[in-house]
Amino acid sequence: MHNNKQMTFSAPFSGAVLTMARIPDPVFASGAMGDGLAIDPLDDVLHAPFAGVVINVARTLHAINLRADNGSEWLLHVGIDTVELNGEGFDALVKDGQRVTEGQPLLRFDLDKVARNCRSLVSALILLNGDRYELSPVRESGSVNVGEPLMQVIALAPDDESAQSTDVRAKQARGSIRVAHNGGLHARPAALVRQTARQFASHAELHFSGASASTDSVTGLMGLGVAEQDEVEVVCLGHDSEVALQALLKALSTPAHDEKPQAPVAAAPKASSKADRENGILHGVTASPGLASGPLFRLDTLELGEDLGGHRPDEQRQILSEALVEVRADISTSLDHDQHEQSAIFATHLAMLEDPALLDAAFDAIDQGQAATHAWSHAVLAQCANLEKLGNALLAERANDLRDLRQRVLLTLLGEARTLEIPAGAIVAARELTPSDLLRLAQCGVGGICMAEGGATSHVAILARGKGMPCLVALGSTLLDIAHEYAHESAHQEVVLDADNARLEIRPDAPRLKEIHSLRAQRFEQRQRQQQHAHLPALTQDGVSIVVAANVASRADAENAQLNGADGVGLLRTEFLFVDRSTAPTEDEQLAAYQSVLDAMPDKPVIIRTIDIGGDKQLEYLPLPAEANPVLGLRGIRLGQARPELLDQQLRALLRVKPLARCRILLPMITEVSELLAVRERIDELAREAGIGERPELGVMIEVPSAALLAEQLAEHADFLSIGTNDLSQYTLAMDRDHAGLAARVDALHPALLRLIAMTCSAAASKGRWVGVCGALACDPLATAVLIGLGVRELSVSPPQVAEIKALVRELDTRQCQALAQHVVSLGSAADVRAASSTFQTQVLTRRASA
Known part of the structure; x- marks a missing residue:
């Protein structure tokens, strides 16, 4: 609250309060930027400390400038050196010029990602025009909750201007x-x-x-x-x-002494040269792999003619309003029916459609005499220009989303659906497509897409991969020239879109086209054959049964897994129930969610992992101290030990599912036998309290080296072991799997990791227990033979991969897999293992084909 003389600055975070001098940064600590306080945050949302206006959201999203109603201007800066993240891990919830109320969320950030990649999470709250105001801290130490008074801001009498x-x-x-x-x-x-x-x-x-x-x-x-x-x-x-x-x-x-050198920027993709064109090839960037051939078809964007004027503003306002309502309804329908990736995109579009700055610009233009079509188009394009001039890749992507909205609303305003008379199987060429364009093209049965501009991480690229549609981007303006020339040639002239190798072959000869048609037919037939047998057991050549289950996070995922032939659920991540909400899910809510997954997988086992959230993933309703190294901190079963009421509630819900015999409970981050025994004892106590005589199977995740080393002792008390190769890789190799510079080296086919898997399987077998793999390694076809050879008997993969992995298992002989496994554990690197596995797989498949 405030008046003209005094304003209360409320805490924008919950956390520990620090004076400026204690900020671990010389520029902030010296007061060079101004006076204020700092907070070491416990939550991942920055809230408005007062009512006012957003002056500026930083280009890299790590800081926000606000102007309070009393005229004081503030910098709210999340963390130290967070500018170097270049926006990764941050999500701005407000925009420049937007009016905000006290307590309103301003930005959300990934605590885990930001903490790992910045010097400190300590966040500075700086008064920028301190010559006009005096600060009186309410508290300078201890802890504070969001919304509690932090400082009083007192306006000073103006100085003599002279x-x-x-x-x-x-x-x-x-x-x-x-x-x-x-x-x-x-x-x-x-x-x-x-x-x-x-x-x-x-x-x-x-x-x-x-x-x-x-x-x-x-x-x-x-x-x-x-x-x-x-x-x-x-x-x-x-x-x-x-x-x-x-x-x-x-x-x-002159950069500051403490600034880290910026990582070299990857070179832009080589533009297709004249020589390339003469050789019949254009080079681009792969957005979605695949192989296609067909006639080249140029798709142009919708353009408007001249606005002749003479409009009634009230009438045009009504026309635009009705069109916006119709488009919002259409997007909302998409949100209800589309898959996750599409839903996320359309949710972004819906938010943009409600942007007051965009709507005000359009309606102001109508009031000045423009038609609804032109007013909307100009307002959108002006916003696009503002975003693109900042040179930020993320903002440029938002500009493409805005163009999509421009197109959708214009089509509605003009009262006509866009006519797409595109030949079946055509390769569509465009300057840059929008997500809506791509979805319409997919319905038309096009063979592939190539764009002169665009990026491999755009929404269009995401959708293309989800549709299995080959797509190249950044081919350069030459693409459009060629597509224009093709429009005047025979429609039977085909091009080859080889997205696997990032090239567009402009004038392939007859032998090349014949080769492409043959390759595509082979791939299609292979997928069809695999899918036909997806619901059959996966038996090796020598009769060993390998369970191929699915990793899921919801009922919808489980239904997809069932359709794809999964033998059960190998990992249900329960975190989805606990995140993005202000209160913990009730026992009944949890029961309903778990039961729905069991119901979606009739007569098949479902492995449900207890919550794996801790210091690395904060919950709004579960305040935990921030940790310097969260992956080594309070997470997994350790959280259950620290907050037993949370684990008890989840166990009670799990004990109520029916039939309980199909429910298997999996414990994450187990490091010693006592942790397992404590949970088993607690399950017994809760079951007795509820009058339940049956007990679910109880397994442990092998995702830290200590668990692998104690596998025999764990197997004595657990019903099964499940290896989480993602975490086991980073803990074994001492490499953060989220570290951009190390990601390629965190390879679960490293011989050291394979030795831990071998040790786990051998120990489990000695106790009559089975071992599964639910990490990313199970999804890698190159690892299938090695894992089977090491003794793994369950592979839990993404639902679309079930048929492929099952088909591969049927080509293998466990004795040959064991020989391969014995060989690769003696190699010196993951690259050597991959080379040996690739050679093995090629030989096996070749022998099977010739048999």
């Missing part, structure tokens, strides 16, 4: 420089620029991309959207302008 006046007209100096700060002009570099400028009497401004900002305003400097290596112009006015200019140019071109 005392601050400077003759800025005395002298002018200007110069240009490239900004060298990692991440561009985010909070800390902007503060250093301001600090430098304040050493001089001259007034200084930065000019960039048609906009300018005074060096007095950190907010203004950040709002310019200056990235690293962008060139800015510095203008100084005053008697010491020359000296000030040189100091500012140096400040902008």
Whole structure:
């Protein structure tokens, strides 16, 4: 709350309160950016500490500038060095210029990801125009909850303007420089620029991309959207302008000593050259693999003619409003029926359709005499231009989403569906497609897609992969020229889209086309054969049964697994029940969710893992201390030990499912036998209390080296063992599996990991227990033979892979797999194992084909 003289600044996080001096960063701690406090957060949402307006959301989403109703301006900066994440792990919930209320969520971030990749989670709360206000902390230590008073902000009487006046007209100096700060002009570099400028009497401004900002305003400097290596112009006015200019140019071109060098940016894909075109090949980037051939068809975007005017604003307002309602309803229907990836995209579109800035711009244009079609189109394209000029890949992707909305609303306004007279199996060429375009094209039965622009991580790319549609992006403008030429040639002229090798073959000869048609037919027939036998058991050549189950997270996943022939559920992750909500799920809610999965898999076993959430994945209703190294902290079964009421509630729900004989309970992050025995004893107690005589099977996850080393002791008390290769890899290799620079090396086919798997299987067999693998390694066809040879008898994979893995199992002989396993555990690297496994698989499949 506030009045003209005083305002209360409420805590935007729950957590420990720190003074500025205790912030682990010299720029913040020195007060160079301004006065304030800091919080070491316990939750993953930044809330508005007062009512006001969003001045600026940082380009990298790690910080937000707010202006309170009393005029004070604030920087809310999440973590230290978080600008280097370049937006990864952050999700802005508000936009520039948006009005916010006290307590409103401003941004959400992935605590796990951010904590692992920044220097500290300590978040600074800085008053930027401190010359006009005085701060009176309510508390400077201890802990605070969201919404509790943190500071009083008191407005000062204005100073005599004459005392601050400077003759800025005395002298002018200007110069240009490239900004060298990692991440561009985010909070800390902007503060250093301001600090430098304040050493001089001259007034200084930065000019960039048609906009300018005074060096007095950190907010203004950040709002310019200056990235690293962008060139800015510095203008100084005053008697010491020359000296000030040189100091500012140096400040902008010299990174701070504590800035980490930025990882080299991957080279842009090579544009197709004239020589390539003459050789009949265009090179691009694979967005979705696959092979296709067909006529090339150019798809152009919808364009409007000239607006002739003479419109009634009230009528056009009504037309646009009705069109927006219709499109919202259409998107909502998509949200109800589409798969997860599509739903996430359409949810983004729905939020954009409700953006007040976009709607206000369109309706203002109508009031000025434009037609609803042109007003909407201009408003969207203006927003796209604003996003794209910032040079941020994530924002550029949002611009493509906006173009999609432009198209959808225009089609509704014009009262006609877009006519797509596309030949069946055509290869569609476009500058850049929208998600809606792709879904319409998929319904038309096109063979593949190639785009002059676009990226391999865009929404269109995600949808193309989900549809199994070959797709290349970034082919360059030459693609459009060629597609235009093809429009005037015979429709029977085919091209080859080889997305596996990122190339478009413009004029393939008859032998090449024959080869492509044969390869595609072989692939199709292979998938068909695999699917026909997906519901049959997976028996090796020598009669050993391998269970091929599915990893799922919901009833819908389980239904998909059943359709794909899964032998059961090898891993039901229960975390989906607990996240993204303000209160814990009740016992009845949990029971309903677990029962629905069992019902979706009739007569088949379902393995349900107890909650694996802890210091690395915070829950809003379960405050836990932040941890410096969460993957080694309070997670898995350790959380159940720390919060037994949470585990008890889950166990009670699991004991109530029917039939209980098909329910198997799996315990994550077990490191010693006592943890297993404690849970088994607790299950017995809860069952007796409920009058339940039956007990579900109880298994443990082998995902830390200590569990593998104690596999024999664990198998003595567990009914089964399930290996989680994702975590076992990172703990065995001492490599964070989420570390971008190490991801390629965290390979579960490493010989050291295979030795732990072999040890686990041998120990389990000695106690008459079976071993499964539910980690990503089970989904890798190259690992199937090795795992069977090591003694694994259950593989839990993604539902679409069930048929493929079952088909591969049927080609194998366990004795040959054992020989392979004995060989690869003696090798020196994962690469060597993969090479040996690939050779083995090729030989086996070749022998089977010739038999």
